[in-house]
Amino acid sequence: MGPHQADQAPKQSRKRKASTTLTRPTPQHLAVPVPPRAMSNGIPPHYAYLLDHWSTTLASFITMAPTAQNPFHTCITPMIAHSPSLRSAVCSMAAHHLGILRADPSLLNSATRHQIDAVSSLRNTIGTENPLVSLAIIMILQITDRLFTTNSGVNHLKGARVVIERAGPRTWNCDVGVFLLSLCCYHDAVVSVAGRTPPILGLGDNVSYLERLEPMQGLKILWAIIGQISSMGSQEEGLLDNQGTAIEHNLRDLDIYVSHEGDAAHTFHAYKEAAYIYLHRVWHNVGSPHPATLKHARDCLRHLFQVPVSSPLVSVHPWPFWTAACETIDSKLRGLVRDRLKAMYELRHLPSLKRLEQDIEDIWKIKDEERTVTGIDRVDCVQAILAIRNRGADLV
Incomplete structure (x- = not known):
């Protein structure tokens, strides 16, 4: 599960704020077929349902940040409207999670289709897409693999390394870039433990x-x-x-x-x-x-x-x-x-x-x-x- 942009994290105190409390989705929430908010933005119903689950529930389960500071909302969600591949990647993760919550095999099949679409689209656009968007897609696919599957056969961190090196350091000198590199650093470290191998990216070597x-x-x-x-x-x-x-x-x-x-x-x-x-x-x-x-x-x-x-x-x-x-x-x-x-x-x-x-x-x-x-x-x-x-x- 991925971290948030560490520098944005609020200081912890003895007094716990209500915003740090997460609640499990209720059956009533899961039963809503088409979120009105998403429909009003012109998103097709199937995508709207999955993106609503991402926004209201799932993004809160994969971040270290309280809701108000969640960089998956502030950094990733705004990109979705401009990238079909990112939308498919996010929908794949959401469909996986909803399939478990609802015990619905059709949602798990939908998750696989969205993942195939995301990977296919990424391959076609990785040379021309904004590197920030490409890395966001790769890391959403990485998180989905680690949380929901284990044998996709794709090493997403190798793809992340290509995108990072091609773009150059200036690309990542922004809030979205810092968050994505932090996400990469976390996954790189943990994957290195699971495989007993050196980190692929080595982004943390120069942390002062x-x-x-x-x-x-x-x-x-x-x-x-x-x-x-x-x-x-x-x-x-x-x-x-x-x-x-x-x-x-x-x-x-x-x-x-x-x-x-x-x-x-x-x-x-x-x-x-x-x-x-x-x-x-x-x-x-x-x-x-x-x-x-x-x-x-x-x-x-x-x-x-x-x-x-x-x-x-x-x-x-x-x-x-x-x-x-x-x-x-x-x-x-x-x-x-x-x-x-x-x-x-x-x-x-x-x-x-x-x-x-x-x-x-x-x-x-x-x-x-x-x-x-x-x-x-x-x-x-x-x-x-x-x-x-x-x-x-x-x-x-």
Whole structure:
């Protein structure tokens, strides 16, 4: 699930504003066949219904921003009227989600048709289309793949790299461009973990360390660090210790600059604790029941549980949640993990959350058996899912 433009994020406070609360669509809402607002804009009924679901519901489930600051509305939605390909991409995502909510196979078929239309149109126009629009289409397709399907066979981030490099840096020096690059940075980092491969885009490599960090700016740095950890697997052994030591030092430095108050801060610290777990798994192949790993896992989950399940920030919780949950051996914590995952799915109804739940259960079984037989745990969770599922773990 994608992030919002980090620089636009409001500061979190102890007092929670009503705008951060998301509600599940009601059956009455879903039953509206043709939204009058969309029809008044001259959009065909079928598209209008799907775009209304995007505007009223779905865009709120894939952003980190409260409704008033949601960049999917401010940056992506205005482009839809000018790009049939973007409209098809958004409609594909909306049809996927509505198909699940309504248990309607015809909507899932519609989602596939819209996706085919979006990809076909993009291929025909990518050389002449505004790069901002092209990258928006690619990232909507990327998000749809990660949330609703896993085997499309298309590596959208490779297409994103082509668009970014062709356009040049000046193109992205605007609000829409910054948001899209932030979205790319997030997906690049998480996909690198799921595949145990270096980032494709590497957009976070030059993120500077700030003397005073807001939590959301810190998240951008952590996405870059996650990508750096993923790259360690392809490094020569002589360089591995230097890289690992440098990353560990950076993680310690980050800890002193970000407060521990507010949903954004809890999300930041959860990512930081998960990054420690990931680093030491890649660097030393160390995980639970090592005391340090268990502590990082407990602390990570504690921070995640502090964030209400209705918070938009939960859209980027799957990776730290997965990383900490898989290393958890405490039965009470595992029960809380199950409850949290069920609550996340009940609110959002995203298939990736169901797959995440099953993946964690399977990893617990594998790791428990390993400890019973050998007394230690050398199970790399991501590699285990690659082996048994023939896909990466669902971390978006």
